[in-house]
Amino acid sequence: MQTRSSGLLSRRAKHRIGKLFAYLALFIIIFVVDLPLISMVGTAFKNQDAVLSTTSLFPQLGDWALQNFIDVFQKTSFGMNIVNSAIVSILATVFCVIIAAMAGYGLSRFRGKFFTGYSVLLLLMQMFPLMLLLIPMFMLYSSYGMVNNLSSLVIYYTASNLAFNIMMIRSFFDSLPRELEEAAKVDGCSGFVAFLRIIFPISLPGLITVSILTFLNSWNEYTFASLLLRKPDIQTLTVGLTKFVQQSDTNWGYLMAASTIAVLPALLFLAFAQKYLVQGLTAGAVKG
Template identity: 35%
Template sequence: MTAKRRKELLGKAGIYVSLSAITLLLIFPFVWMISTSLKDKNEMFSATPTLFPKQITLENYRSMWFDYGFGTYLRNSLTVAVSTTLITLLVATFLAYGISRFRFRGKKVVFNLLILTQMFPLPLLIITIYVVFAQLGLTDSLIGLVLSYCTFAVPFATMMLKSYFDGLPLELEEAAAMDGCGPFATIFRVVLPLSAPSVAAMGLFSFILAWQEFMMSLTLIRSPALRTLPVGITLMVGFRDIMWGPLMAGTVVVTLPVVAMFIYFQKYLITGMTMGAVKG
């Protein structure tokens, strides 16, 4: 084996070892979270910590579900996340297609306003949104919470989809028009099938945004029956005590759906984000 070949093999081995170490470091908190959710109190607070539970118990999940009203929080989060995703995709798709394909007065102004919305962080706008929603009677309601999330998801999704639509061949839409397709039929039969990666990426982005958001939900929602999962989990952290078992079980329930969706849609997410970022 030549010195150059040996050096290449050592370099690749070093890269693989480094990536493996980083991967283990990143997934360790998730493994510990799942492990803790399956332990009883005695093992959880044992002087000798164990990575895997000696005796698996589902008591923490039972307590999370029945003692802390987790079913209500889960239903609210699913309602908010799914609604935000559907509204965002519906509005952003047509708005992005209109900006990409049609010429109208103020087109550049509209697009610049979409960019402007991304310049302000969420904590800076919470008070303003709360004041406006309070005057409109939208506080302490899931509808108001969905609309608040859409104000952040729609502009970003519109810009990304617009960049993706700019890269689609216009000849395909002209051919569809010659075959008798109207504007809506062209969008649903030609544009959307070709834009599936980008649309899936924006859908996943919108869902995760609404699923894991905490500050806006805590500010707008006051009724216990309307709380979402991130806010409900914080109720397990008391002034003098922290319910570590139900807390870890709740965190697993919140985290695993997002991880599963990301793993399933990661191909579409990477493709859609990169194509939407470099075109246009």
């Protein structure tokens, strides 16, 4: 009896030790992967002398300073860059979610050669690399006088995210039973009213997932923003970050502070919406 109990305790101890080593290995991996992010945040709180003279991740106790953050807002136009990014990203997200929801619902509920061809076209749109679109898009926007205009970015971000979002939200609608719409129609609802009052609220996890991906893609995009926006007062934050990197010098304190500010909205957005993101990504995985 004592041998059995000692063997059981030995297995439990081995299990706990193995679990401890697994957590330790996971912590080390996460630390190594996030080391650039940690260094960025630590450098943002250093003064200019410490930035150039120390190699530690964080400033010494008592030397933490907010001057970099204050100067970024007071001495540069980065605050306006953040506002521009927020406007463009939110508008693109709203338009993309509305259009993707209606298009995805149509592809899920209707069948025919037109809808099949449209689905194939969406897949083909994902095959074109970004660099092939730079010159044609710039010429198109230039011909319509939309260079140095935030609306050009809203249109591009909406269009560039639509194909993936439509296919994603379509798979979510495929998992919803058609009996929901049929029951609503029996109660006197039209097809659009049934979609608006029944299907749309149920599909919120999928729609939130689409909105998260669209917002992050728009918030972090740099190539087209730098191509279409030349005036400093209408540039987005990704383009605004380049003002801290000059040909002969780089203000690392300002750059790290601005980068930390730029990362915060995306992290907070993901932290609050993480539950819906997981639900939306897995909801359409199994049909029925």
